Amino acid sequence: MKLNGKKVAILMTDGFEQVEYTEPRKALEEAGASVEVVSLKTGTVRGWNHTDWGLEAQADRAVADVQADQYDALVLPGGVMNPDNMRRDENVQRFVRGFFAANKPVAAICHAPWTLIDAGVVAGRTLTSYPTLQMDLKNAGANWVDQEVVVDNGLVTSRKPDDLPAFNRKMLEEIAEGVHA
Template sequence: MANKLHGKRIAFLATDGFEQVELTEPWNAIGDAGASVELVSLEKGQIQGVHHDKKGDTFNVDRSVDEVSASNYDGLVLPGGVFNPDALRMNPTAVDFVRDFFKQHKPVAAICHGPWTLIEAGVVEGRKMTSWPSLKTDLINAGANWVDEECVCDEGLVTSRKPDDLPAFCSKAVEEFAEGKHAEQTV
């Protein structure tokens, strides 16, 4: 799997309050598969990870969302945590960035509370998805077909529920990023 993603560039979109393991494990798996990974956030500087309700480490941001475009990447990862996606979905530039991956038919992987940003981007209708259980009603109300499964893939959109699902999530994300564009993936 070492060079499965050679030449691919994957964005991780996160801000303060992301669930640290939901960024670091996919980051390592995707990087180990040969991709170039970049941390994109609302502002340059550092962002604060969390371990559930306790502070985690800080991470250096590679680029702000104001200076990137989905066209510069081959895929997107949205880690969870409660505060992180809540802040992202309130930022129009971040929401547009996420939506553009779907317009360009590029694979996206979201775990835990990460799908909140997908709801705001208007890209979940008609899709089979999973998430942290508290998002079930939000996803159903936005038109998704919510299921309680470890990992779900629907035309390049990979979703998982929680940190326990990370092995399956990382494996499927790498597979989808390697596959590339999905012609059936639309907004």
């Protein structure tokens, strides 16, 4: 699958689950996509590796300075701290809503759908997440299912790091397909 010419934003901050960033990024770059890390601020963000601090990543752009129309797709890694630290930020919400308004692919894994809830984009959609989020998603109007990967009109979701192979495969397919009508 070739994503040459596609530009993808990975939105994350401190506490992102390391493997939920490194594996999707690797898959995107191997497929030819250009990747930028967008965060609450530019500079270094720290990952979480299972139960301890992990690698550091460079945030290329601050979310306040970007628009969804600058990218072809959005990827949201999980981790508990990462989405919890971003979900109430108005610039994060604006940025995420922009992808949904333009029907561009969005891929969210593990706890990342918390950010989607606060952006107001899950009502009426079928998705999955880490199991502890299911009531939050149902209360926000989503149809939560316990599956390895779920695709709903360009929105790709998975439950946990073990689901990454299926998540990456569907993420690449949806980005290759492009805008969803």
